[in-house]
Amino acid sequence: MKLKILELFGGIGAPRKALENLGVDVKSIDYVEILPYAVTAYNAMYDNNYKPQSVLDWNINVDLLIHGSPCQDFSNAGKNDLKSGRSILYERTLEIIDRELKPRPKYVIWENVKGLIGKKHIKHYQHYIKKMESFGYINYTGILNSLDFGIPQNRERVFTISIRNDISKWFNFEVLRKRPMQPLINFLEDNPQAIDGYDVVQPSMIKSIETGKTTIAMTYVNTITTKVVRWNTSLVWKDYTNFYVYPRGTDGKLINGSHNRAWKEDKYIGCIPASKIPQISKIEDKHLLFRYLTQRECFRLMGFTDEDFDKILLKKIPKNTLYKLAGNSIVVQVLEAIFEELLDL
Template sequence: MRKYRFIDLFAGIGGTRIAFEPCGDCVYSCEIDEDAREVYERNWGEAPTETDIRNINHIEDEIPNHDILLACWPCPSFSRFGKKDGLKDERGMLFYEISDILNIKQPKAFMLENVKNLRFVNDGEAYETVVDELESAGYSVFSEVLNALDFGVPQHRERLIIVGFRDDLAPQEDAFEIPKESANALESEKEQRQALAKLLEDDPNEKYKASDKIITDRYNSIENPSEVPEPSVWHENRAGQIKPRPYSSALRASSSWNYILINGQRHPTVRELLRLQGFPEWFEMDGGNQSRARKLTGNTVPVPAIREVAKAIAIELGTPTTQSREQSLADGAVSD
């Protein structure tokens, strides 16, 4: 049985591709951000096929046939931190580009990702429109909000996952379930802190240290800071309140520079940001520009969560999975 073919829309730096490659081959990708494209090409050996999804004028000819469509379309239109313009916003309207491809190419299945607030923006109207469009394209639709913590990643990151199967391949009696957790779920504070400790670097560069003023402000903002267990991530919310946790809050592409600090003292390193999204160690990103790294990691997906979804889709489609690249590297079967 052959592996499936998938396309990777709004590909970012390739987190979704990492999750799906054990089950399939990427035959087309699209990403508009220049920095993301550079990182994508560095790690995959090929630049995204198209820079802007709006430039695809002839879907039938320009996009190859594929089994699964993947798309993590821009979320600011739906985020509780954004203007909540939903599908009326230019970025929100990019969903209709996805819908057009589904209508014309009719792949077997799709997986879409966005912020969980998509369900509630505009009193749920945007989400209802999305589901109606997907069903009108000929798909049975399933959705679930997943948290990275439930898949072994010490980051509280909730995202809406929407999966669809073409009606002629739809699971009988709606039997398909999107996995809500993995065997590595971090349920207790002890498990969360252990996972956090495992991903932190031993001797980070001094450039990641926060200013003396910020550190002092953080320590003055909570009671008994010396009693806070280590490691911890100190999160500053929009009201300026500081809360130490045994895991990171959701990484964000745009936020105050000091909204998360390791042990209240330093910013996460670039490698730590990648690890907080579950990226494998072989994945490379230039650590010289912290702002760039924060933007790119904040715009990607928690790989372990998406990998479980990929497995579930593959099983439903009767498609075999293969060893992941990071597993192959660990076994010495693949070299850089």
């Protein structure tokens, strides 16, 4: 029996990708996304022909509803008004569940940033939970980090799993299948010498490296966002063939960069204590040492394959938009773990 799903604020389709990876027979009843390039990317990967449409004027009926309304206003600097702002679009999801889905979905998944349950924005979360309870749902909330699911990206997100109260199912975040974090180098481009156009050349970014405000990724990257040129991004060494990892003395296994990482002593630097930021201010031509992640690397770090990315690349989507599509998505492997528990796979 096919699982009928609805993706609201669907982005590039991470939930569908996770379900397909798990072998679930999925029937996409509808996919709602207003950003044209996101729709283009989704259609390219899944061979669909969806059109951009607004969540404000839509209705249908499904088994599983996944939504991740825009999260920008739940950041520390975001708006905090239940009657305004982009993030308030979750209210439209509540309207759809309440009035337009008959019967209501068995399961609803809401993904958002950690700031949603912080002091400033907790009333949004509480409002949502009370509404879902009034609709007949039992709710489970947890914070998941993609570092725990095999992906070297420090990305914490709040997931609320709502199960219709006539369904004999309980959700337990504690039993989700965790995966060892893979080495970051596995997600980077195969030939660093062929990468061109990603050097860090902006004076403000070089300054942020010197002050330690921008980090150099050694074992994992910071949260991938919609823009790559910003101080809280993670940079990587331009020539990362120049580093290696010592084995542990106890069992001989490699350490994925968390301890004993060293760089060959040439024009770069020697040993780097894992607890310290490299003193790169002593090195000349800093912009020649570091680069930004490529779009392909960002898609890999969101759990998509190169085959997925190549299909999207054929659509000639602008470079900066590809970063936005990755930054707005959900890590596929995190969703896989959720679906395994929710659907008893």
